[in-house]
Amino acid sequence: MAPRTSKSAPASTNRTPTTAGTAAEHASPYRDHLALDQVVPAEAATPRERFEALARTLRDAIAPNWLKTRALQDSANPKRVYYLSMEFLIGRTLVNNIINMRAESLAQEALAPAPETTWRELIEQEPDAGLGNGGLGRLAACYIDSLATLHIPAMGYGLRYDYGIFRQGIENGQQVEHPDPWLAHSDPWEVVRCGESVSVPIACSFELEHGVLRAVSGGSSRLMGTPYDRPVVGYGGETVNTLRLWKASAPDEFDFREFSGGDFVGAVVDQIVAESVTRVLYPDDSTNAGQALRFVQEYFLVCCSLGDIVARFRKQNKDWQQLPEKVAIQLNDTHPAIAVAELMRLLLDEAHLSWETAWDLTVRTLAYTNHTLLPEALEKWPVRFFERVCPRHLELIYEINRRFLDDVRARYPGDEGRIERMSLVEEGHGRLIRMAHLAIVGSHSVNGVARIHSELLRTRVVSDFAEMYPDRFNNKTNGVTPRRWIQQANPELARLLNATIGDTWLTDLSQLQGLAARADDPKFQEEFRAAKRGAKERFAEWVRTTTGQEVDPTTLFDCQIKRIHEYKRQLLNVLHIVVLYSQLRDNPDLAMPRRTFFFAGKAAPAYRLAKLIIKLINDVARAVDADPRTRDRIRVVFLPNYNVTLAERLIPAADVSEQISTAGYEASGTGNMKFMMNGALTIGTRDGATIEMAEQAGEENLFLFGLTAQQVAESRGWYDPRWHYENEPETRRALDLVFGNHFSPAEPGIYEPIREALLTHGDYFMHLADLTAYAEAHRRIGEVYADPREWTRRAILNVARSGLFSSDRAIAEYAADIWSAEPCLA
Incomplete structure (x- = not known):
């Protein structure tokens, strides 16, 4: 079934759905959620209660296709894409899901019992999910939207941060950081899967010393990664993929004997440590403690995700040689680069494959997207972090490096400068593991995200690697989803586009080129200016009501x-x-x-x-x-x-x-x-x-x-x-x-x-x-x-000429050129 489209006005933050009678006139899932979950009649519900009821009603509507997608993919056993990212800046979910499901009638019903409750007031109850910070995370969100819209079997993997990065305040002109409690209320979209938790070993233990947590060598501990799943609805609602976010906890919440003996704080030290791992996005890495926590976050994300990926693969495939034919793992920037060592560990220590076989499978399974030319973002982690947290991975990295440098010496004999530049280990004051080098060596594809960036990456930043592996390097110019960034964000422009060229641009942004013929048309120009004027007036009003500042929309x-x-x-x-x-x-x-x-x-x-x-x-x-x-x-x-x-x-x-x-x-x-x-x-x-x-x-x-x-x-x-x-x-x-x-x-x-x-x-x-x-x-x-x-x-x-910059185009290129992944449809 093709994605459904409609020329009716889309749901958006700027549009109040019309009502169609009162909810009292008929039973509805929405009223049931208010009565059974919130225990309030619809007429007395608060905006937050109404939001949660509407979100759960919509999730009920999503659930059948979520289950159908999973069953279809399990039955077909296609190649699946797994997208690992430290960030997924998904924003709010309600309106996006209404648009992709074409479920405007649910929103209309939600307003019916209390017409004075505006649509905007209802959706304002949903906070932006604190799962990202900038372009990296928003790109990941656009990409998982496009993966589902293109019906490509895929899962996103990230961390479920309790507080996100921070809520920014301005005092005396200066930035002040506050916690961002985006999970202060229950999140109606997520489904916790306790039975699919993953155990992550840590090669040290922890103790409290004068109120400060201290890692203790020689011991060991474990983190538990509990998955929280969110539906990712493709446009039309037919394919519903999953975003799986990991929350860290300790295997036991507290030591009962220590607690009974009076050591109330020591009894929960493991839980304090575990919860710190997914407490915030990007802890302050100007301190050693902040750097160590960031390292543990990345290790935790990779161990949980690869453990889950391998379990899914083994559920339907017994032959390890099929791994690259059934699994594509995309590393979104350098943060998940330790996946190279973790996949090798799984293939060597648990599957008991030979080094040569394990390495071949690893390289053919992993792909790496680089998002920066800045040296500080091409992460380098101290060897001591590996020694303390995951020494087995350090052993594997050393062996990967030894074999890799043997290849470099064989190809470029006597070039010790090249050896020093390309080594995965940076020598000097405190040895460092070069994570970008590890990602490049351990992946079959390395792509930049704009043509100039890919060229500079290849010719300046890692030119030695591009010379040695020319076929690995490629460009995939980024894109964004028009469903979120035109239809949802700009409803007046979306209506004008629909009226002018039809609505196929929603899934084929190249159709916008049809506007070029109207660029000099006075009538169309006036309609276009009117849409812009309306957006400016709405924004000026929002600035006035939220900040008290007056801005002139003219x-x-x-x-x-x-x-x-x-x-x-x-x-x-x-x-x-x-x-x-x-x-x-x-x-x-x-x-x-x-x-x-x-x-x-x-x-x-x-x-x-x-x-x-x-x-x-x-x-x-x-x-x-x-x-x-x-x-x-x-x-x-x-x-x-x-x-x-x-x-x-x-x-x-x-x-x-x-x-x-x-x-x-x-x-x-x-x-x-x-x-x-x-x-x-x-x-x-x-x-x-x-x-x-x-x-x-x-x-x-x-x-x-x-x-x-x-x-x-x-x-x-x-x-x-x-x-x-x-x-x-x-x-x-x-x-x-x-x-x-x-x-x-x-x-x-x-x-x-x-x-x-x-x-x-x-x-x-x-x-x-x-x-x-x-x-x-x-x-x-x-x-x-x-x-x-x-x-x-x-x-x-x-x-008219922005069609190239759709995330649908970008994902289609990844699927064809890097993943060899195809749509999975009934």
């Missing part, structure tokens, strides 16, 4: 929403705002469109400079708003606690998308794709997927600027940021305002670390080198925005 909305990092260059953005601020103070009548600059994103708790950039953004915002010469011309708004739901609100409203990373540092960027397919124009460097976006839409329909990746690389060694300070008056004036305490009169000198990064330590990410070109690109934006017809034409062409 201004140009300029948006940079992403993790705060020097290479992503939020600092470049705010320095340009300071340039505009300075110009407007001198000339309040300066010809330029009225702009609202939106920032959102979290900085890692230990990343002091990134947190200082957030402080600068907020200080500049206050100064701009306080000055009568600038407050009506520009606004700066930092939106705290960036998450999927915030992105769903802001992206449809954006006029300009900021993709301004230092060229050669952004692997892909998927936010840029979401903005593009929602009609925002990109200002960006030639980096990541922006290059491919420009090829699709035409460079004339983006605003590109700045150094190329090659120019950035060639400037190392001679680039002097002070030249720009001394020779570019606008640059000098902006920096003098920042470092002269204009924006921080009560905190003089607070921005000294930024001054040092830019002017003393060489401006590694080339902010000043690109500032003048960036300002010129913004000037061009102002000129085009002054012509609504021309701006709208370019926006329509961006939407």
